[in-house]
Amino acid sequence: MTLDDLADAIAARAGASPDESWTAKLLAGGPERCAEKFGEEAVEAIIEAVRGDNAALTSEAADVLFHLLVMLQSRGVAWSDVMAELARRQGQSGIAEKASRENGK
Numbered sequence: 001m002t003l004d005d006l007a008d009a010i011a012a013r014a015g016a017s018p019d020e021s022w023t024a025k026l027l028a029g030g031p032e033r034c035a036e037k038f039g040e041e042a043v044e045a046i047i048e049a050v051r052g053d054n055a056a057l058t059s060e061a062a063d064v065l066f067h068l069l070v071m072l073q074s075r076g077v078a079w080s081d082v083m084a085e086l087a088r089r090q091g092q093s094g095i096a097e098k099a100s101r102e103n104g105k
């Protein structure tokens with residue numbers, strides 16, 4: 001399973017019944033609900049990272065990635081565009097990238 005596969009699965013479930021699909025249920029709640037759920041999952045991952053429970057962190061990290069993709073779907077942001085942005089940054093130092101973003105403001 002790749003994140004590309006998961007993004008495709010989420011897009012395919014967007015039109016499903018909210019009674020049958022967690023993805024469809026979340027999307028039916030709108031971008032605010034998707035963002036709220038992503039935030040909850042991120043906080044749960046943070047808690048496990050701080051606690052040092054790697055099994056729980058692994059599970060929460062999977063929830064974070066799934067809910068990130070659902071949030072992007074809710075706003076019509078393509079996963080391929082996020083990957084293209086990461087590719088654009090590849091090979092560039094993080095410090096230089098931050099400076100170029102701040103200069104562009």
Ligand SMILES: N=c1c2ncn([C@@H]3O[C@H](COP(=O)(O)OP(=O)(O)OP(=O)(O)O)[C@@H](O)[C@H]3O)c2ncn1[C@@H]1O[C@H](COP(=O)(O)O)[C@@H](O)[C@H]1O
Nearest residue numbers: 006009010013016020021022023024037040062063066067
């Ligand atoms: N990867 C996931 C995935 N990860 C987490 N979840 C769901 O995300 C939900 C969030 O977990 P919580 O414990 O926070 O849920 P909860 O307590 O019921 O939520 P609240 O009522 O508290 O808001 C759970 O219902 C999980 O089942 C996922 N649901 C779906 N997928 C993928 O999406 C595909 C399509 O799923 P459906 O849309 O359900 O058909 C699946 O085949 C999977 O590949």
